[in-house]
Amino acid sequence: MVRFTTTKLLITITLAVLCNAMMINLATAATTKEESTNTAAAEADNSEFFHTCSDGNYDKFKSLLDADPSLIHATTKDGEHCLHLCAISGNTQIVQTLLEKGANPDIRSTWKDGLRMHPLSWNTFYGRHEIIELLLKYGADVEADFDLGGSINEKTGELEKVTVLDVVEKILASEVDDEQRMRFAVTRNVLMKHGAVRYAVVEPEL
Template sequence: MMMIRWKAIASIPACFFLPIVHAQDTIESFLQACTDDAVDTVRTALQEHPDWLHIRSSHGETCLHVAGIYGASAVTRAVLQAGADPNVRSTYEHGLRMHPLSWNVYGGHVTNVRLLLEHGADPNLDVDPMVKGASPETVLDIVQRILGAFDENYKDNENQNEDSRYTAFREIEKLLVKYDAKSFDALNTVDDSSHAEL
């Protein structure tokens, strides 16, 4: 009997040296809370597991990425305040190297776009295009392409300003310009006039 007790007691310290392993379903639950804007759940999880601020889904997305699916602004604000990188890229093979700002621009989430820009998101990072063989694009390219599609759909219609999605993308365009966003072409055009001979 005494021998069994000592074996049990001797094995307890060993568990303190084992690496912490997070069950995938627990991580997925955390990321689902990020998506659902369950800010209290996210804050509690981050208090218990601060490293989850940077943890990724099986598709290479962080909490800050998936908060952009539906525009989870309370979670976006909380994780940015906790130190999440606003320029983190998706590592998923087919994830187009997207960062949280591009997710939120595509989604038309004005509040999140503003929060990300205020916390240092770079509006001039490029992402891979959705169309194979096309040039990379910036978030300004993305929003202007979306607005162009709206303009085409509303060509002979005065109701575009009553469409909340259209006005959201217009607001995002203004925010991006305010933060000095450029198109991919503008960022990659060399000004030949500076090399002109006098």
């Protein structure tokens, strides 16, 4: 199995690093794999397939998908889908193919430290506005919340809802270069065009 730890990095590194150089760390695959005809795609060791998503190798991705169509719904051990990992490569062709074949645009990470992140949140952190357009076109919830950097409600003591628009506006308010500012400004415009609204004040330790 492969553990993709980019989600965890989002908790521990600073906003500046998030904007400049977020990297994926791939853990060593397990040396053994359970053989079972009933093993679901989500539980199988499909590390080669997940690498094509993060690397953006469409030809290899398509070859593996044609050989095993169930990979459309496959996730890593931590519940991360190819739609999450495409935020790293920025490959819109892979995303388009997945969505056309029925992949869930709102699928969430199930890892306990995965922040319940969905593909929209991963791609927002990378400023992948073209992928964001595709996700929203295929029904992604622009107001879907996740557990990152929200403020505490003084009345309830609970974490405020944090959405992708909260995050992208915090990024734009930070020190980023002109190219990044343009990319995230376009990302914000795409989100707002699809009805995104702010819900929380995102703390600096995002």
